[in-house]
């Protein structure tokens with residue numbers, strides 16, 4: 026029984042849980058590139074104490090590597106406390122050495138684990 | 149392309165990366181139970197700045213639920229700074245309502261993602 | 272204006288938010304020692320979606336060092352989802368090189384930041 | 395002995411460890427506002443396996459509240475693995491109900507804890 030069986034995905038424009046990965050499709054090696062990950066980019070996900078997106082992890086697998094490397098982990102902490110709401114969106118800056126695939130994994134406390142991927146070409 | 153393809157597993161007594169899940173196989177509903185997760189329980193994993201276990205996540209899926217619930221996330225932060233070493237082992241206390249499966253997912257900065265699972269019967 | 276002004280403390284036997292640090296007062300250099308941190312060890316803290324302990328961080332400052340080193344970060348993630356409850360208690364194993372002070376910092380989503388410390392003598 | 399004594403600060407334009415908080419000084423209540431936190435915005439901090447910024451936390455204290463609320467926790471995970479480098483910068487979107495102060499706390503594995511704050515006026 027693998028956690029992989031719980032990793033749900035789909036088109037983020039139609040399914041509000043799928044993390045969108047917003048980044049240029051082509052970058053220069055070693056340059057800082059911003060990668061934005063967002064849950065609910067097109068269709069808002071609820072953001073309440075009862076139902077919320079808790080975190081998004083970002084990984085990168087160089088095309089010629091065997092394993093993915095974790096880039097960042099965003100924890101979204103405020104969901105109504107004193108009327109403060111953290112929206113499930115985060116941006117990280119990263120230097121990539123070569124072409125590969127960015128993966129995002131996110132977690133809804135009610136609907137479990139979701140994922141998405143985006144290829145980035147590094148010149 | 150799913151992150152699921154990167155979730156490696158095996159017998160933690162033979163493969164040092166697989167997170168061991170140490171918990172009673174049978175507990176009472178709503179009682180606090182300790183769940184210990186360990187990487188390297190039988191065969192030590194390196195613990196250096198260059199090669200280390202960074203985190204272990206713990207999830208639980210009740211047998212009759214559709215999605216897993218995250219229980220805890222352990223970040224192991226010290227890997228030689230001032231000669232302090234965090235070993236990749238953590239224990240969390242949890243109250244479980246019914247039978248299900250505990251999942252552990254861990255991350256080595258060189259060898260990627262690993263996982264394991266353990267069924268717990270709740271009476 | 273420093274975050275330090277928000278770090279509340281006290282006797283954990285009387286104030287339920289203060290993280291208790293349970294560890295031997297004397298250990299051997301380089302031996303693995305278990306450090307348990309708990310919020311609500313004596314008086315239970317609420318554990319609901321509305322009011323919960325979200326995390327405990329553990330740091331160590333060797334007596335002769337200028338800065339503390341982070342040992343572990345425990346995130347407690349389940350607070351009633353599918354009737355699963357993560358209790359705010361975690362144990363980490365650590366190798367300490369010399370005498371110093373363990374610090375715990377914890378966060379209640381309603382009552383903010385709390386802290387405690389414990390001296391450990393390393394022989 | 396409080397962790398507060400270890401919270402170092404200063405002008406982020408002159409001290410590379412101090413987290414810069416980049417956000418509008420005035421926003422509308424309940425509108426999404428981007429808050430960017432960066433270590434090394436003016437003077438780069440080293441980013442190696444030996445010496446790195448591991449995380450930045452973001453909190454908000456409404457002017458009339460007693461306690462701060464955590465907004466986000468950014469973990470920067472890659473520091474040279476497969477030549478991937480996570481830069482210590484993150485952006486979170488947040489809805490703020492009223493005027494208050496944003497706090498950032500960051501951690502260098504060699505030079506400890508740092509902090510900064512920024513007042514935001516909410517209309």
Ligand SMILES: [Fe+3]
Pocket residue numbers: 042070076077133134135136
């Ligand atoms: Fe959901």
Ligand SMILES: [Fe+3]
Pocket residue numbers: 165193199200256257258259
């Ligand atoms: Fe490894």
Ligand SMILES: [Fe+3]
Pocket residue numbers: 288316322323379380381382
């Ligand atoms: Fe509280």
Ligand SMILES: [Fe+3]
Pocket residue numbers: 411439445446502503504505
């Ligand atoms: Fe530094």
